[in-house]
Amino acid sequence: MTTAEGITLGLNLAAQYGPAIITFIKQIKQKDGSVVTSVTILAKLDEADADFNDNLKADADWFAKHGMTADGTPVKPPT
Amino acid sequence: MKLALISVLAIGLISCGNPPTGTTPPPVNPINTGATITLQLAKGIRLVEDGIRTANANKLASDDVTATVLRLTVRINKAGLDADNVLRSQANNPKASARTLLAPLVAAIQAAINQDVIKITDPNTRNTVSSSLSALILTINGILAGLGGA
Numbered sequence: 001m002t003t004a005e006g007i008t009l010g011l012n013l014a015a016q017y018g019p020a021i022i023t024f025i026k027q028i029k030q031k032d033g034s035v036v037t038s039v040t041i042l043a044k045l046d047e048a049d050a051d052f053n054d055n056l057k058a059d060a061d062w063f064a065k066h067g068m069t070a071d072g073t074p075v076k077p078p079t
Numbered sequence: 080m081k082l083a084l085i086s087v088l089a090i091g092l093i094s095c096g097n098p099p100t101g102t103t104p105p106p107v108n109p110i111n112t113g114a115t116i117t118l119q120l121a122k123g124i125r126l127v128e129d130g131i132r133t134a135n136a137n138k139l140a141s142d143d144v145t146a147t148v149l150r151l152t153v154r155i156n157k158a159g160l161d162a163d164n165v166l167r168s169q170a171n172n173p174k175a176s177a178r179t180l181l182a183p184l185v186a187a188i189q190a191a192i193n194q195d196v197i198k199i200t201d202p203n204t205r206n207t208v209s210s211s212l213s214a215l216i217l218t219i220n221g222i223l224a225g226l227g228g229a
Contacts, residue, residue: 041110055121059153068146071150
């Protein structure tokens, strides 16, 4: 095979499979990017949830310590 | 002094809404912005609660005032958890709108202003909490407005 034949074969292969390869690479990038984004978002939401729950736990502890409830209902005496 | 910490809420949210200057801003993901808002809100509310509990422990805020403020923040904490659940369910939806998803959270804060703040008997505390929560809503709306149609 001459150099010219090799180049022609390469061009033909690129023309035949190039779009599919480019699409494949784009899909990987898109998929990878979306996964990274989702992980970032979910990590933020997890941290926010943990903080909100910590806040509510601390609130409940304060109300219990002071003989009150967070919703204003009377505290039931211990049985 | 004891409730000045509430301003941290607005400051934290304002800082997360300002893009870096001199650079091309990256593409905005509305859900990511929503998650940032709720995370900042959670940390801001914690500072408020720590502040009022410390004031109460030091006899600078009565039990009744402290309970009223904490009931108000409990409402916001629960609304924050609800908002996170909605955001989580829409994390992979490219058409999701942060404005729509966070609307219940904004409404809960507004309701806290309308229904709970009025119960705070001390005028200074009431004004501080009210103005801080109002600034919070303005800041959230400002961030959401920065997203355009999002």
